[in-house]
Amino acid sequence: MGFSKDFLWGGACAAHQFEGGWQEGGKGPSIADVMTAGSNGVARRITDGVIEGEDYPNHVGVDFYHHYKEDIKLFAEMGFKAFRTSIAWTRIFPQGDEETPNEEGLKFYDDVFDECHKYGIEPVVTLSHFEIPYGLAKKYNGFMDKRVIDCFVRFAKTCFERYNGKVKYWMTFNEINNQGAAPIAHHMIQEGGILTTDDNPDNEYMMYQSAINELIASAKAVKIAHAINPDFMVGCMIAYVPVYSYSCNPRDMMQMVGADHKRYWFMDVHARGEIPAYLEKYWQRHHMAIALSDEERQILKEGTVDYIGFSYYMSSCTKSMDDGKEFNFYEVNLPALDIKANTTDNPYLKKSDWGWAIDPLGLRYSLNVIYDRYHLPMMVVENGFGAYDKKEADGSVHDNYRISYLSSHIQAMKDAIDYDGVDLIGYTMWAPIDIVSASTGEYDKRYGFIYVNYNNNHEGDFSRSKKDSFNWYKHVIETNGEEL
């Protein structure tokens, strides 16, 4: 009973949010390098190149680039079995479309992965985590151009070959489905490298076209990975925010189905290799001519994923709009960005300071729904609690709210294993060390077990210290999740 003996306990970060060193070792600019800092409730802006005087928090991150030995040592002290991070694409291909990779960038990740293995930590690697080269965005409008598929595949193949023997678990595109909830500029730029604006009427079409191109790129990468090493496990990465029906009104229930279709078709393609019928119908009805050849459809079929990686932070809730003739409205729930459509507060749940509904049982629900649908192994590759932490005069941080969030979610996973029999292979919480928030670009939205002395006003020396949750998580891993 409980978690398997070889369960992958660990933590997850993404290169652009914690490495810093944005121009070191020959690195080129990524899309994250032209994103300004926002704040709670204020979205980040994308600038036309790097403009002097603007605040770009990802340029420095929390300086993992120079602290990786110290940080990995702290992860090891907690007993991590796995560490999920991403490879910054622009360290390897600075502009994105070069023929040959940048050796200095490749060497950096050799060092990071070697450091992990020194402590018996298994690296779990995302290839593209909101870090598409800015060069590809500028020159090709990102994944709108099919040539960018080849750029990604070259990047993926380079990594598979180079880190064969050091990395076994891979993911292709982080939270590829966020752009599906609502084709807003922020997500389209972040996930597809498409330099668009919120008022562009072509956003929805572009979102579908570029997402399809990303899925083709992902499928090609999966095939290449297995040819290089049949033991490689290549997964997808979906932002799983289950949508609940507000009531038992059949209209609300159908609204829920429609919202699910908008968000999760990406997972259907990744796992089943086919465009779901509801999506083909949607494209037809809305006269969207999506370029997808028979040959590409075949690639999708042949490049299905080995496991489902997903993030879980919150659930959302939807209510039908009585004027609707069809039940496929957009569903989004990003209150921190003040984006809300057809979602409604769930009266049974409390929220974080950023408006994310706290719902541990929703994780058990999600594990069931996903497992029932695909029967594939699953990994919860992100789950965590962003909060304002208070550092006491003696340097301690009493983050019992984080412990309570994480322990209730781990209990939910345990129940899903013990009662529902789902196949869960790992849990990498987000994020073991404080880093820059993706949605708001803040330092003060903290997730870590490890406190980083740095804040929104760029004050601090990046020194690391342990919060109360550090020893708590260490004990969780020691007892293999038995004592929460």
Ligand code: P53
């Ligand atoms: P931040 C939206 C909804 C759920 C997760 O988010 C999301 C997003 C988009 O921001 O992102 C993931 O930092 C993402 C990470 C991110 C983390 O969740 O906005 O994969 O890069 O940092 C937490 O609080």
